[in-house]
Amino acid sequence: MSEPVREVPFRGGGFAPRRIRRLAPPFFLLLLLLWEGAVRAGTVSALLLPPPSAILEALYELAASGDLWRHLEASLQRLVLGWALGTAAGLLLGLAIGISSLGRTLGIPLVAALFPIPKIAMLPLFILWFGIGEPSKVATIALGSFFPTVINAYAGIDAVPRSLVRMGQSFGLSHRAVILKILLPGALPGILAGARISSSIALVLLLAAEMIGAQYGIGALVLQAGNLMRTDRLMAGVVVLSLLGLAVSALIGLAERRLLAWR
Amino acid sequence: MRLLFEGVGHAFDGLEVLEGIDLAVAAGETLAILGPSGCGKSTLLAIAGGLLRPARGRVRLAGTPPEGCLNPLTYVFQDFALLPWRTVAGNVALALEAALDRRQRRERVAEVLRLTGLSDFAGAYPRQLSGGMRQRVGIARALAVRPAVLLMDEPLSALDAQTRELLLEEFLALWRRARTTTLYVTHNLDEALRIADRICVLSRRPGRIRGILEVPLPVAERTAPGHAAVIGELRAELWRMIADEVRAADRELAGAAAAHE
Ligand SMILES: Nc1ncnc2c1ncn2[C@@H]1O[C@H](COP(=O)(O)OP(=O)(O)OP(=O)(O)O)[C@@H](O)[C@H]1O
Ligand SMILES: [Mg+2]
Numbered sequence: 001m002s003e004p005v006r007e008v009p010f011r012g013g014g015f016a017p018r019r020i021r022r023l024a025p026p027f028f029l030l031l032l033l034l035w036e037g038a039v040r041a042g043t044v045s046a047l048l049l050p051p052p053s054a055i056l057e058a059l060y061e062l063a064a065s066g067d068l069w070r071h072l073e074a075s076l077q078r079l080v081l082g083w084a085l086g087t088a089a090g091l092l093l094g095l096a097i098g099i100s101s102l103g104r105t106l107g108i109p110l111v112a113a114l115f116p117i118p119k120i121a122m123l124p125l126f127i128l129w130f131g132i133g134e135p136s137k138v139a140t141i142a143l144g145s146f147f148p149t150v151i152n153a154y155a156g157i158d159a160v161p162r163s164l165v166r167m168g169q170s171f172g173l174s175h176r177a178v179i180l181k182i183l184l185p186g187a188l189p190g191i192l193a194g195a196r197i198s199s200s201i202a203l204v205l206l207l208a209a210e211m212i213g214a215q216y217g218i219g220a221l222v223l224q225a226g227n228l229m230r231t232d233r234l235m236a237g238v239v240v241l242s243l244l245g246l247a248v249s250a251l252i253g254l255a256e257r258r259l260l261a262w263r
Numbered sequence: 264m265r266l267l268f269e270g271v272g273h274a275f276d277g278l279e280v281l282e283g284i285d286l287a288v289a290a291g292e293t294l295a296i297l298g299p300s301g302c303g304k305s306t307l308l309a310i311a312g313g314l315l316r317p318a319r320g321r322v323r324l325a326g327t328p329p330e331g332c333l334n335p336l337t338y339v340f341q342d343f344a345l346l347p348w349r350t351v352a353g354n355v356a357l358a359l360e361a362a363l364d365r366r367q368r369r370e371r372v373a374e375v376l377r378l379t380g381l382s383d384f385a386g387a388y389p390r391q392l393s394g395g396m397r398q399r400v401g402i403a404r405a406l407a408v409r410p411a412v413l414l415m416d417e418p419l420s421a422l423d424a425q426t427r428e429l430l431l432e433e434f435l436a437l438w439r440r441a442r443t444t445t446l447y448v449t450h451n452l453d454e455a456l457r458i459a460d461r462i463c464v465l466s467r468r469p470g471r472i473r474g475i476l477e478v479p480l481p482v483a484e485r486t487a488p489g490h491a492a493v494i495g496e497l498r499a500e501l502w503r504m505i506a507d508e509v510r511a512a513d514r515e516l517a518g519a520a521a522a523h524e
Contacts, residue, residue: 167344170312171358171408172334181357185348262348262388 050232055239058232067221072240074216075206078134082141083202087195090146094153098187099179104154111150119144119201120208127213137209144205145198152197156190157183189263192256199248207241218244264328264335264411264444265290266311270320272469273306279469280306281317286463286472288412290326291442295455297505298465298473299512304448305416307470311446312336312414328411329443333362337410341417343397345389345404352376352385355404371407378437379403395426399433406437413445420450431457435482452501456494457485464504467512474504 032052038044039051046054062068093111096103119140126136160183168178210219218237225233271284281303288294296304309315311322313336328335345354352372359368376382379399389397398418405413419427435458438445449455455462456478464473478497480490 163340163342163344164346166314167338167340168357170314170334170336170338171404172361173358174361177361181360182346185346188348260348262390 047229047231050235054232055235058230058236059239062221062233062236068240070216071218071221071237074214074220075210075218075244078137078141078209078217079202079206082138082206083145083199085138086142086145086202087149087198089142090149090194090198091153091191093146094150094191095157095179095184097150097154098157098183107150107154111147115147115151119205123209123212132213137206137214140209141202141205144201148197148201149191149194152190152194153187156187156194159190160186189260192252192260195255196249196252199252200245203241203245203248264324264326266412266444266446267323267325268307268311268320269323271307271310271317271322272319273303273310273315273317274469281310282469282471284320284470284472288444288446290444292460293438293445293447293458295459295462296446296448296465297450297452297455297462297501298470299467299505299509300450301512301516302465302468302508303470304465307465308338308414308416308446308448311412312338324412326411329409332409332411334358334408335411337405337408337413339398339401339405339413339415339418341421343389343394343401343421345397345400347389350386350388351381351392351400351403354389354400355407358404358408375403375407378406379433393426394422395430398422398430402434402437406441410443413443413447415445415447417448417450419454427454434458439482452498452505456498456501458482462501464501464508467508467515473508476501476504 035049036051036053039046039049050058059068062071093103093107097107097111098104122143123136123140126139130136130139164182164186165178168182173181206217207219207222210217211223214220218241222234222237222241225231225237266288268284268286271281272279273281284307286294296307298304306315310317313322324335346357349357355372355375356368359371363371372385373382376385379402381396381399381403384392384396389400392400398421401418419430422430431454438458447455447458459478460482462476462478464476465471466473476497478485480493484490485494
């Protein structure tokens with residue numbers, strides 16, 4: 001009698017998705033073609049959903065007439081200014097919460113109480129304070145960027161191992177040096193994660209603020225186009241917004257690769 | 264320099280951890296501190312380096328620091344405590360940045376990296392290094408400030424046995440040159456017997472000095488086959504001093520855990 005012998009059956013593999021090279025671009029192209037085809041065949045109304053070709057044309061018109069750049073410039077100014085102000089202030093309060101007992105005692109309840117307020121609800125008040133012009137929009141964007149920055153900055157500082165702080169103190173580093181050379185670099189991954197969140201919030205608030213009262217800005221462009229039933233223009237504005245979001249995210253990605261190369 | 268503990272005692276929120284520590288570490292001496300887990304060894308070292316204010320007593324430092332000393336009391340940490348975003352050279356330079364200009368700093372960093380065999384790794388990040396290499400960086404960083412007293416809290420216990428052996432040899436070679444006063448906390452009897460001039464045994468918590476044992480052989484001769492018997496006898500004596508404490512501490516820990524249930 002011979003004992004049974006069989007090969008060990010394989011049961012590993014799977015659950016490890018990876019990117020298949022050069023598949024995504026043709027896939028997107030196919031979607032666009034289907035979209036275009038559906039509109040041209042009359043399955044979908046061109047007014048309700050303009051085809052990619054019409055959106056592209058509207059985009060070209062906007063660019064050629066210079067309107068696009070005026071709108072884009074106005075939006076970028078608000079975005080950069082509001083986000084920079086909110087982030088700078090957020091870093092300061094986040095640092096205060098991260099290193100001082102007073103900052104922590106007073107700052108955390110403050111953030112907990114104010115963070116959940118939808119910031120756009122503050123715009124009417126800001127308009128009363130600052131007028132309908134730029135400052136009220138910038139203030140709304142700054143406020144929206146402020147809170148995620150605070151939270152991520154102090155969480156980032158909290159996540160720096162205390163053993164590293166002790167190490168710094170044991171080598172006689174000054175308080176300033178411990179902050180600049182240990183706490184802040186250690187908190188940088190958290191701070192950049194916060195920048196991702198705050199920048200996307202800033203983008204949403206920018207749009208909302210521009211739709212409430214602005215002559216120029218991508219939000220104003222989209223709103224005006226909608227009022228005129230120019231859905232091709234409207235969609236062109238949406239495309240610009242999406243590109244803007246991609247650009248912001250790419251910039252942060254670049255910063256992460258440059259500053260966090262050690263990871 | 265000499266390090267003097269005078270009636271040092273400490274408690275954490277009512278938990279007595281150290282009691283009546285009177286101890287003088289002589290200039291150039293390597294003193295090992297041995298004791299059961301939780302008896303206050305790390306606490307004693309933190310007090311020695313000014314990282315923790317003792318509840319009772321005081322620690323004094325006597326003598327003149329060596330030339331170019333930037334940080335008289337300098338630690339080597341069990342978990343290395345390297346900054347992951349700095350290279351090897353950057354980590355070593357950290358403690359030099361306030362006092363030295365760029366050129367002096369570069370010279371000192373190069374010198375200690377050479378001493379610790381790290382010259383080829385100056386640009387590497389900690390995550391790219393093995394545990395042994397990381398602790399070499401910890402030692403290079405400590406040597407770079409030309410310390411008067413080295414405070415080492417189980418510097419080898421996070422390493423595997425072979426790496427530990429290797430680094431121990433390297434420490435000893437470095438010590439023989441610099442003769443830096445050293446306080447060396449360890450769990451390991453053999454490690455203590457290899458490097459220490461004297462071994463101070465602490466009792467279980469609250470840690471008191473149970474006894475101090477002198478190792479009457481020059482460090483270089485301790486591994487010689489002819490001295491195996493002497494070392495063996497010292498080891499047995501150390502174990503006699505410490506075994507009861509370890510056993511009792513173990514039982515107390517188990518008791519505390521059971522009471523907690
Ligand atoms: N910051 C602290 N707060 C409260 N209790 C502490 C603190 N640090 C240490 N302890 C307690 O004090 C006692 C002594 O701790 P210590 O770390 O000095 O012991 P140790 O001898 O170094 O132990 P091990 O051999 O495990 O490293 C332990 O019971 C520990 O739980
Ligand atoms: Mg310890």
